[in-house]
Amino acid sequence: MVITPRHESIAGLFGPTRIFRVPKYQRHYAWTAEEIDDLKADLGGSLKARKASQERPHFFGGLVTVARPHAGSATKLEVIDGQQRLATFVILVAQVINVMLELSTKLVADADGSLRKFLEDRAGTLRAQFLRLDDTVSLKVEDVARLELSKPDYLFFVQLIQGNNPDDAERTSHKLLKAAYVSLGKYITDLVAQESTDHQKVTQLANIAKVLEVDWTVIHMETTTVQHAYNLFQVLNDRGVGLTEGELLRAKTMEVLDAVATQEQLDRIEKCWDDILSEAPGRVEEVLRWIFASHTGKRPGKTTLYDEFLQHLIPTHPAVLTASQAAGLVTAVEDLGKDFKKIALMLDGQWPLSGHSTVTAWDRDRLGLLLRELKHTNCIPLLIAATALKQKTFSDIVQMLERFVFRYKSVSNAHIGPATNVYNKQAVAIRDAPSTYKISTLKADLQPLLLAHASDTRFTTALGELEYSTLASNKTIKYFLMTIEHYARWYQDGAKGPPVCKDKSRVLDFANTTLEHIYPQNSAPSDPHLNAVVQSLGNLTILGPTDNDAVGNKPFLQKKAVFAKSTISLNVRISSLAIWNVAAVNAWKEELKAMALKIFVV
Known part of the structure; x- marks a missing residue:
């Protein structure tokens, strides 16, 4: 040199x-x-x-x-x-x-x-x-x-x-x-x-x-x-100090292609890397790790992402590529770019599959709830692989994961590692044979985790301990009540078969739906017995912005009329009660727990 x-x-x-x-x-x-x-x-x-x-x-x-x-x-x-x-x-x-x-x-x-x-x-x-x-x-x-x-x-x-x-x-x-x-x-x-x-x-x-x-x-x-x-x-640069893995992968692929690829191939791969690296460096690395796990079934090492990507996913060896190998490298990077775009859509709450859709707006909304409200991104390696499946199957996987992670992680607080291993394993199975993949294999892998770490007793006990906080986010409670509402009709009809939302024409807006204390936090007159359970799950319901303005801080007997006309079926049921006391709070909490046991299953 x-x-x-x-x-x-x-x-x-x-x-x-x-x-x-x-x-x-x-x-x-x-x-x-x-x-x-x-x-x-x-x-x-x-x-x-x-x-x-x-x-x-x-x-x-x-x-x-x-x-x-x-x-x-x-x-x-x-x-x-x-x-x-x-x-x-x-x-x-x-x-x-x-x-x-x-x-x-x-x-x-x-x-x-x-x-x-x-x-x-x-x-x-x-x-x-x-x-x-x-x-x-x-x-x-x-x-x-x-x-x-x-x-x-x-x-x-x-x-x-x-x-x-x-x-x-x-x-x-x-x-x-x-x-x-x-x-x-x-x-x-x-x-x-x-x-x-x-x-x-x-x-x-x-x-x-x-x-x-x-x-x-x-x-x-x-x-x-x-x-x-x-x-x-x-x-x-010590193979990465001061440079991100994405930048090094770009440099390596462009360098090995420079001598053998056509100008059209170079332009394509350059455009692809430009799109990938337009994201913030931290996000690029995170997505690269998700994609790697989706292909290999394992998470890359903390300091070996670059080397492992070159070994498993981006074929840059030998140093001098044949025309066929160069074409394969271009395809590999373009496939990487496609996965990046799909993940970006999902993280933004958008549906990643295009073409004629067999799913409703309600189905698509569940993806945003899973990734943005439940903040469960560990499943992205599985989801990105599942985009190779039919729209209905992809939607079923989203809803299964949504119900699973709420019970397993959000409420029972089980360690996410075993679930992540299942996601990665299933992602590889999909990529290996998308045309023959059966969602029942995912169900079979997730059920033992619920039995071991989110049993009926553990789940309902943790649900019963949920309380409204004046200091922290109450997203878990809001998500729970909104989901119960979506499946309430199925539950009332006997809860037969897997959970199904029977009215997908109605999509509740998570941001604009509010939690409401049935017995007000600042009630006048005050009831010392109800004050003790005012933050309990059993004293909470959900309202749209219009209903929320109407009920305000009114006592239960005045709220009943608003609840009776509500589009939320849970509120209609609450309105049928003659009084709202501690016994009613506890009874309603037990009813919510019973519904949850039927709904939050895989």
Whole structure:
């Protein structure tokens, strides 16, 4: 491996003719406010030293590049490592130029125009040094960017540096780029504003420019081949330190495909990785782990996700792929992207299967309740595999999981590990043979867990202990009562067969459904006996927003009329009671528990 390391100023790094390009397999912009604040602190320290005539060199970091062919007169360097600091430096220079040009229009004590001319000339020099270059291509002089980021960030970065204030910051990297631009712009503006006179302000900007040109240095490691550069890139990052697993997987797949894949294949896989990595890094890793478990039946190690993904799911070996192997790799990444999109839909409460639907809005709503209200994401490996099944089967699995996890985890508080193992095992079974998969196998695996960890006694005892809290969330109780309501008609008809919602035309809105104390929390007059059970499950029901306004803090005898006209069948039943006392509270709690034993089964 031939490496030419040089310690040089950033002005020396850019030189008179160098242009930098970030390749498609590099990660996107990722510096957060923390890194930007560190950069501002470094600039402040260097500026303070220079103003005191005590120049202080500052090591800005390392850069790994490889020379690439270029049709023009400029020297093109592909950035393998160091694009984060390089992009941030260019943003900083752009903002220094902006402040220089803005100040040049506001000078009041510049009779001969010398300060204005200095600022305009200095801004032009900085622009030529770090932002734009006149490149001669085929006897034509073209104005080209000194630094181009990879495709997802390219246009947004161009607009940002040109001061066009792009407002389509939808990607995480775009939001971070814009945040860096705004933060650094404000910092430079504040540095200048703290000076009193025009001359002092211009001097401040001159010192800032000198710091960036002279005082800040880098270690530039230039390699002779892409492979050498990529190997060095992996060593410097210790296979993941500072890089996410998703970014490393992108880099690896793009790198091995670069020499053998067609341009059409490269474009497809690049687009796929762009979509995957547009999510926040933490979410990307989480989804990768779910997908890995869905395929292999096991969770990857805490520090081995990258290696295990390459071993089991993304075929990047041998180092030189055949055309057939390259096509297989492209397909594998595209399948990964499809799973990412389906998981994103599910986490957003949306149905992941398209086409003619045999399920109702009520069925689809259960998925959102499972993942968002019960917050049960351990089952995602199973769900993503189950998207290969028919819509009705997928819906049945969602409802089975929903009833299971409420009883097993939400109420009985059993350890989720054994259930997660079942989900992963069933996910592999589906992927192995989706056309012959039977949901009865999932039922057979879940039932023993309920018997062992959420028996009838344990479940009903824990249900009886549920109470309304004035301090914490009461989502568990709300979900319970809403689900009981959906299955109430089936229960009243004899509870035959598996639980079925007999009126799917009605979808209760979880957010707008409220819990109501049947005996009010602040009753007037007060009943000391009912006060003792006011927060009990048996003293709670659900109401829509209109009914909630109507009952207010009224006593039971006045609420009866509202309950009798309610669309909630549970309230109609409560309205049939003549009085509401402690005995009625306890009896209603026992009735809810009896219904739960029939409904929350698999």
